[in-house]
Amino acid sequence: MVTAVTSMGRSGLYDWMMQRVSAVILLAYFIFVGCVLLNGVDYAAWKALYSQTWMRIFSLLALLSLGLHAWVGLWAVFTDYLTERLMGTTGNVLRFLAQAVSALIMFTYVVWGVQILWGL
Amino acid sequence: MLQVSIYRYNPETDSEPYMQDVQVDTGGKDLMVLDVLELIKSQDTTVTYRRSCREGVCGSDGMNMNGKNGLACITPLSETVRNNKLVLRPLPGLPVVRDLVVDMSMFYAQYEKVQPFLMNDTPAPAIERLQSPEEREKLDGLYECILCACCSSACPSFWWNPDRFIGPSGLLQAYRFLADSRDTATEERLAKLDDPFSVFRCHGIQNCVNVCPKNLNPTRAIGHIRNMLLSRAT
Ligand code: SF4
Ligand code: SF4
Ligand code: FES
Numbered sequence A: 001m002v003t004a005v006t007s008m009g010r011s012g013l014y015d016w017m018m019q020r021v022s023a024v025i026l027l028a029y030f031i032f033v034g035c036v037l038l039n040g041v042d043y044a045a046w047k048a049l050y051s052q053t054w055m056r057i058f059s060l061l062a063l064l065s066l067g068l069h070a071w072v073g074l075w076a077v078f079t080d081y082l083t084e085r086l087m088g089t090t091g092n093v094l095r096f097l098a099q100a101v102s103a104l105i106m107f108t109y110v111v112w113g114v115q116i117l118w119g120l
Numbered sequence B: 001m002l003q004v005s006i007y008r009y010n011p012e013t014d015s016e017p018y019m020q021d022v023q024v025d026t027g028g029k030d031l032m033v034l035d036v037l038e039l040i041k042s043q044d045t046t047v048t049y050r051r052s053c054r055e056g057v058c059g060s061d062g063m064n065m066n067g068k069n070g071l072a073c074i075t076p077l078s079e080t081v082r083n084n085k086l087v088l089r090p091l092p093g094l095p096v097v098r099d100l101v102v103d104m105s106m107f108y109a110q111y112e113k114v115q116p117f118l119m120n121d122t123p124a125p126a127i128e129r130l131q132s133p134e135e136r137e138k139l140d141g142l143y144e145c146i147l148c149a150c151c152s153s154a155c156p157s158f159w160w161n162p163d164r165f166i167g168p169s170g171l172l173q174a175y176r177f178l179a180d181s182r183d184t185a186t187e188e189r190l191a192k193l194d195d196p197f198s199v200f201r202c203h204g205i206q207n208c209v210n211v212c213p214k215n216l217n218p219t220r221a222i223g224h225i226r227n228m229l230l231s232r233a234t
Helices: A012-038 A043-050 A053-081 A089-117 B033-043 B105-113 B133-137 B156-160 B167-178 B186-191 B207-211 B218-233
Strands: B002-008 B018-024 B062-065 B068-071 B085-089 B096-098
Touching: A012 A053, A012 B218, A043 A053, A053 A089, A053 B156, B002 B033, B018 B033, B033 B085, B068 B207, B105 B167, B156 B167, B167 B186, B167 B218, B186 B218, B207 B218
Parallel strands: B002 B085
Antiparallel strands: B002 B018, B062 B068, B062 B085
16 A cells, blocks of 8 residues: 655645645746846856855755655655556555655755855 | 447456447437447347436446546437447446446445544434525535546546545545534544545546536535645644
């Protein structure tokens, strides 16, 4: 049976809310970045923008939202298609692996993103 | 001659299901799909399906007609037949017992989970629990469900997790009791629906709304439940 042990917050409502909130943050971020790009930026202006603390915080927020959003979304996909119901115990093993791999990828992106943003 | 293709499977004699082609003389009339099945059965008595009321009330003859779930008894050929062809299959996602008959236990188990009966812990009045016309109106579009399973068996989320996602039909009934002014178990009911599967597996695909032969709207009911969960949590 598919369990909820790897879901974000154990509560469907919590996951659902996270999904919505992170989507709004991502949308705001991409619209903002899109507008900046459309208005035309050169390297200096781009660097200046990203050296401001608020922009770094906004970017980090977007990055974390992306991680969360991907986690909740992929968890729903994996628990639909990689299940004991569809493929026996292999399903459980595959699902766990898929979740571990996607968690690793998201974690890597977040850490890497922090490095880039703060120029570490 | 109408070309009918029927899903056949008898677990006692067939190693696997197959499609059987049959020609049916409809006499040029716009029959209901169930009439066509009866004509076929009069030729071949082994063709198996469920039916009872033959007027869209009992919910027995839910099946998949040319790719869309519905009740055979109230689906006229003109509504489903394209290019003179009619393909009949059992409701998808449920185990087949024989031919067009499916095992509905998983569907009923979900229905049972929502405790589809009035719960009220206040002492019963001498005659009956009263409801204002406005309160009664809230149940319209909910109580009419005939449990035909057309919706749940059209829902991808129910196909993948029929043991944990309640499905459109069960959720419509869950809301029917959440919305009832005479029911006092709202909190208890909501607490049972808060996990990531029961309600939240619904991704709003609306296949359920698309097929319901009683024109009910489970997606809207699911939205109401979600809002109730939301206001309970905030
Ligand atoms: S709207 Fe929800 S319940 Fe209806 S078919 Fe889609 S996922 Fe299933
Ligand atoms: S909601 Fe409609 S389709 Fe679903 S079980 Fe009830 S009557 Fe059938
Ligand atoms: S036979 Fe009763 S609903 Fe079709």
